Amino acid sequence: MKKTAADLEQIRKETLKNVELRTGKDGYKIIVGMATCGIAAGARDVFKEAIEKVIEKDLDSVTVGQMGCIGLCSMEPIVEVISPSGEKTRYIKVNKEKIDNIITSHIIDGNVVSEYTSES
Amino acid sequence: MAYYRSQVLICAGTGCHSNKSNEIIERFNEELKKHGLEDEVQIVTTGCFGLCAAGPIVVIYPEDTFYSKVKADDVPELVEEHLLKGREVERLIFTTEDDSGDEPKTLKFVDTDFHKKQRRVALQNCGRINPEDIDEYIAFDGYKALEKVLTSMTPEDVINVMKESGLRGRGGAGFPTGVKWSFAQAAKGDKKYVACNADEGDPGAFMDRSILEGDPHSVIEAMAIAAYAIGADEGFIYVRAEYPIAVRRFQIAIDQAREYGLLGENIFDTGFNFNLNIRLGAGAFVCGEETALMNSIEGKRGEPRPRPPFPANKGIFDKPTVLNNVETYANVPKIILNGAEWFNSVGTEKSKGTKVFALGGKINNVGLVEVPMGTTLREVIYDIGGGIPDDKKFKAAQTGGPSGGCIPTEHLDLPMDYESLMSIGSMMGSGGLIVMDETDCMVDVARFFMDFIVDESCGKCPTCRIGTKRMLEILERICEGKGEDGDIEKLEELAKTLKSSALCGLGQTAPNPVLSTLQYFRDEYEAHIYEKRCPAGACKKLLSYEIVADKCMGCSACAKQCPVSAIEGEIRSPFTIDKEKCIKCGACMDTCRFNAIIKA
Incomplete structure (x- = not known):
């Protein structure tokens, strides 16, 4: 179909969301521990849930990634959230429900869910 | 649009493709499916990253991990470890050694010397986008320049920007692009053409291929801009049939652009029409010469025509025509978008912008590099190219292929641009740069290029047909230890005649490799002739x-x-x-x- 200049701008915006991954996104990063211990504790489900939630809430600037074992296997699944300014929050024993809450309150509203963190 | 949390970029340029990157792509698809990751991870096939020596190349985002020399059998491990568990596969990450003697370091692509010292303009999208997806080109400001030109600039504006930018032909001769366009614009005619020379024939040069494979839309967009500037509505791209991947990707790009109405009638509803056709060359070197190329497009024998008349007045089907090289075109959209000053702030006084070089021969990082004009050969070979294998000594670099000459050690620190290379008896050419070390014989190099020219001479004019043959015979004799006193003088006389009387550029420049090796390595010729000895130990008959x-x-x-x-x-x-x-x-x-x- 023939495109107008406005159509191209729309395509540009839409596609950029996808290709931005290659130039580095500027939003929150959600990093799930996906070593054997993490996967055994259910990290894969948490990870999938995180991706689904990000799509559902249209959080284009968020990067969802994984990391290996950090040596706290009894605390798995571990999820780290890194804010755009680089602040790191570590959540432990995360499940589907917890990741939903983390995304809603931490990523969207900016409030750390302190009852899930390793400090609590 | 789907959300992918990770993207796997796999080079599908000719270099990596011939190292079976297509198998890697297939394996990735299989393995992703096996692990149920196909909706989370996207496979993106790209054009050339430039570091062909380290291919096949796979880059995984968002981590930006640069894997080199990947094999299909490595894929299960990459998927399971990196994509599923988030652990980088260290053994496959690109490493580099530096002078400190420390352990080789694993590096991200952007942190390598190879990448850091480059400035990518023409190659900007190569290795970054999927060339078969027009949307990705559009995402990185694609077709914005065409829109700008059609909706807010007059043809004169466009030509003025091109003139101010100082862009010169990247095919070798270095003629100012804006001036060329203004001639074709001024020429009278009811029909005009734009054409693109993608008949890249210099041994060792492959930048045009990589641009067509990695970023075909940039050439389409630029040709449409040129058409608007000179008042043409039809274009041809002449690609050699030996570049099947480039031809296929370019055709896909044309089809996609047509579907979006970026080629065809009434583009951006401005009343501007432009259609583009591909013509395949059958592999004759002379068809890279502009008049022979145009004959070939017309369906005639690929032989040069006398100039004048120049193509700007009488080109394809005798109509005014602008013909530019692929790399030249690739610069055009960026100049339009960023302005002439952005472009001409880089480079030397008379040569603006960047130049792509294809590094080959005795060099560690065989591949494609793009550097500002005025970069020295030393920087290109040692900093970006990673030096010469086995710690051998640099002897000379051949630029400009069979039309060019060699750059010896004493000119390693010469800033390279059109004029400086001319002044030392070489030329920019299309940018093929073949590095030679102490074990390469310069007489043999001259013989090699002359052999190539004898094969490729079209035979139309006797000076070229007979003159190159005689020169080759003398060179062969010298290499076999049968050289005689007076051979050097004969070579010089033949060279002079060819230069002044051959019909086209092929013949006129054919003696250059001989003249330049004579200029810098006359002692090697003399050793062959008078002592029957090859100092480099390369000529078998003398060994x-x-x-x-x-x-x-x-x-x-x-x-x-x-x-x-x-x-x-x-x-x-x-x-x-x-x-x-x-x-x-x-x-x-x-x-x-x-x-x-x-x-x-």
């Missing part, structure tokens, strides 16, 4: 292998290795080589553990 009796332990290893049984002797006493039988393959020398075999 003999000998066993030093004192060093030979009589182990018979060399005799077992010799393919023609030319080595004989008794165990534990020195062996000898029968020089009549010896074919000078050098296998014995490679085998000997006592360095008892020498080249003489």
Whole structure:
């Protein structure tokens, strides 16, 4: 179909969301521990849930990634959230429900869910 | 649009493709499916990253991990470890050694010297986007320049920007692009054409191929801009048939652009029409010469026509035509978007912008690099190219292919641009840069290029047809040790005649490799002729292998290795080589553990 200049701008915006991954996104990063211990504790489900939630809430600037074992296997699944300014929050024993809450309150509203963190 | 949390970029340029990157792509698809990751991870096939020596290349985002020399069998591990568990596969990450003598470091692509010292304009999208997806090109400001030109600029504006930018033809001759366009614009005619020369024929040059493979839309957009500037509505791209991937991707790009209405009638509803066709070349070097190329597009024999008239007045089907090279076009959209000053702030006084070089020969990082004009050969070879393998000594670099010349050691620090290379008897050419070390014979190099020219001369004008043949005969004689006193002078006389009387650029520039090697390595010619000796030890006819009796332990290893049984002797006493039988393959020398075999 023939495109107008406005159509191209729309395509540009839409596609950029996808290709931005290659130039580095500027939003929150959600990093799930996906070593054997993490996967055994259910990290894969948490990870999938995180991706689904990000799509559902249209959080284009968020990067969802994984990391290996950090040596706290009894605390798995571990999820780290890194804010755009680089602040790191570590959540432990995360499940589907917890990741939903983390995304809603931490990523969207900016409030750390302190009852899930390793400090609590 | 789907959300992918990770993207796997796999190089599908010709270099990596011939190292089976297509199998890698297939395996990734299989493995992702196996692990149920196909909706989370996207496979993106890209064009050339430039570091062909490290191919096949796979880059995984968002981590930006640069994997090199990946094999299909590595894919299950990459998927399971990196994509599923988030652990980088260290053994496959690109490493580089530096001078500090420390352990090789694993590096991200952007942190390599190879990448850091480059400035990518023409190659900007190569290795970054999927060339078969027009949306990705559009995402990185694609077709914005065409829109700007059609909706807010007059043809004169466009030509003025091109003139101010200082962009010159990247095919070799370096004619100012804006000036060329203004001639075609001024020419009278009811029909005009734009054409793109993608008949890249210089041995060792492959930047045009990589641009067509990695970023075809940039050329389409630029050709449409040129068409608007000169008042043309039809274009041709002339690609050699030996570039099947480039041809296929370019056709896909044309189809996609047509579907979006970026080619065809009434583009952006401005009333501007432009159609583009591909013409395949059958592999004749002379068809890279502009008038021969146009004959070939018309369906005639690929022979040059006399100039004038120049193509700007009488080109394809005798209509005014603008013909530019692929790399030249690739710069155009960026100049329109960023302005002439952005472009001409880089480079030297008379040569603006960047130039892509294809590094080949005796160099570690064989591949494509793009550097500002005025970068020295030393920076290109040692900083970006990673130096010469096996710590051999640099001897010369050949630029400009069979039309160019060599740059010897004393000019390593010369800032390279059109004028400076001319002044030392070489030329920019299309940017093929072949590095030679101490084991390369310069007479043999001249002979190689002359051999190429004799094959490729179209035969229309006798100076080229006969002159190059005679020059080749003399060069062959010299390499075989049958050179005579006066041969050098004969070569020089023939060269002078060819330069002044051949019909086209092919013949006029054909003597350049001979003249430039004579200028810098005359002593090598003289050694061949008067001492019957090849100083580099490359010319087989002038070479003999000998066993030093004192060093030979009589182990018979060399005799077992010799393919023609030319080595004989008794165990534990020195062996000898029968020089009549010896074919000078050098296998014995490679085998000997006592360095008892020498080249003489």
